[in-house]
Amino acid sequence: MRLQTRMRLIRLAVIAIAAPLLTLPESGKASEQVPAKQIFGGIELPSRAAPAPYGFYSKGCISGAVALPTDGPTWQAMRLSRNRRWGHPLMISLLEQLAHDAPKVGWPGLLVGDVSQPRGGPMMNGHASHQIGLDADIWLTPMPDRRLSAQEREDLPFTSMLRKDKFLTVDSRLWTPSHARLVMLAASYPQVERVFVNPAIKKKLCDTWTGDRSLLGKVRPIYGHDAHFHVRIKCPVGASGCKSQAAPPPGDGCDKSLAWWFTPEPWAKPKTDPKKPAPKPREIGISDLPKSCVAVLKAPSVPSEGEVTYSGGATPVAAYASAPVANTPAAMVAGDPADIVPAEVPIPLPRPLGQ
Ligand SMILES: [Zn+2]
Numbered sequence: 001m002r003l004q005t006r007m008r009l010i011r012l013a014v015i016a017i018a019a020p021l022l023t024l025p026e027s028g029k030a031s032e033q034v035p036a037k038q039i040f041g042g043i044e045l046p047s048r049a050a051p052a053p054y055g056f057y058s059k060g061c062i063s064g065a066v067a068l069p070t071d072g073p074t075w076q077a078m079r080l081s082r083n084r085r086w087g088h089p090l091m092i093s094l095l096e097q098l099a100h101d102a103p104k105v106g107w108p109g110l111l112v113g114d115v116s117q118p119r120g121g122p123m124m125n126g127h128a129s130h131q132i133g134l135d136a137d138i139w140l141t142p143m144p145d146r147r148l149s150a151q152e153r154e155d156l157p158f159t160s161m162l163r164k165d166k167f168l169t170v171d172s173r174l175w176t177p178s179h180a181r182l183v184m185l186a187a188s189y190p191q192v193e194r195v196f197v198n199p200a201i202k203k204k205l206c207d208t209w210t211g212d213r214s215l216l217g218k219v220r221p222i223y224g225h226d227a228h229f230h231v232r233i234k235c236p237v238g239a240s241g242c243k244s245q246a247a248p249p250p251g252d253g254c255d256k257s258l259a260w261w262f263t264p265e266p267w268a269k270p271k272t273d274p275k276k277p278a279p280k281p282r283e284i285g286i287s288d289l290p291k292s293c294v295a296v297l298k299a300p301s302v303p304s305e306g307e308v309t310y311s312g313g314a315t316p317v318a319a320y321a322s323a324p325v326a327n328t329p330a331a332m333v334a335g336d337p338a339d340i341v342p343a344e345v346p347i348p349l350p351r352p353l354g355q
Pocket of ligand 1: 136
């Protein structure tokens with residue numbers, strides 16, 4: 001059975017299990033028994049609603065998400081079976097903008113990893129954040145000069161930029177100036193609030209970046225993120241349900257806060273009492289998420305992915321053509337983000353190449 005068909009069947013099975021529980025959040029108990037990640041992970045399409053993030057990057061959901069097309073002139077979406085190409089239109093348009101601009105800094109195109117699930121929310125595996133359609137992962141592997149098959153997009157291994165034989169050090173055989181320019185390009189858009197990279201990559205940028213140093217402050221060191229980087233955009237203006245994060249502290253971040261990562265402390269195993277195993281962390285339930293997320297889960301789906309596949313880039317969908325604001329940073333200062341995507345379901349996009 002094809003991988004995607006199999007994943008679809010698994011998702012349908014999860015929906016079948018979870019669906020009766022969707023009626024229960026108000027009544028309490030039973031909904032608590034199903035982790036939110038199982039319910040959100042089983043839903044195949046976004047809600048038919050105006051786009052709106054609810055909650056925080058690591059605890060929330062999104063209504064009216066749109067899909068990044070699997071293919072564009074300078075991007076290819078990866079790991080399609082995960083069904084995580086969904087985001088706020090501002091996030092998807094940022095990805096298309098970055099893909100469009102990448103060749104100008106010597107990066108041929110993007111391999112795009114996870115954005116969010118169709119209605120956001122916690123995931124069965126992989127991320128704490130990415131829950132409100134405002135986070136996206138981009139591989140630190142340049143797009144090849146051919147279209148990858150769906151299977152290749154599942155199988156292509158991640159390539160860490162770190163040396164295996166040396167603590168927290170970028171491998172200079174793999175890391176190139178165009179890697180640096182791509183990460184810094186991502187940080188350059190005003191709507192981007194943070195770009196997460198491995199501490200070794202941040203250090204490399206601190207040591208070598210000769211462009212605008214003020215943008216380095218947005219590039220934040222974090223565990224992992226050695227084979228991909230993570231772009232986070234601000235809450236859209238007017239999105240009252242979206243909980244903002246404080247702006248990164250001023251400065252380039254090439255300071256004590258970075259030096260800390262090169263001490264044993266962040267890497268030390270947590271001290272545990274062998275007689276008393278640490279309690280399992282409690283699963284996030286629906287009731288832990290903003291109340292609006294219950295409505296997001298219950299809302300009717302859009303008819304199909306094709307009808308909400310976003311393209312604000314080189315080949316605009318007619319329905320979006322009247323809303324060019326979504327493709328510019330100006331959108332961040334525009335009015336209600338609900339205006340960005342028409343309330344009516346947009347015109348379907350032809351199936352992308354090679355899928
Ligand atoms: Zn990420």
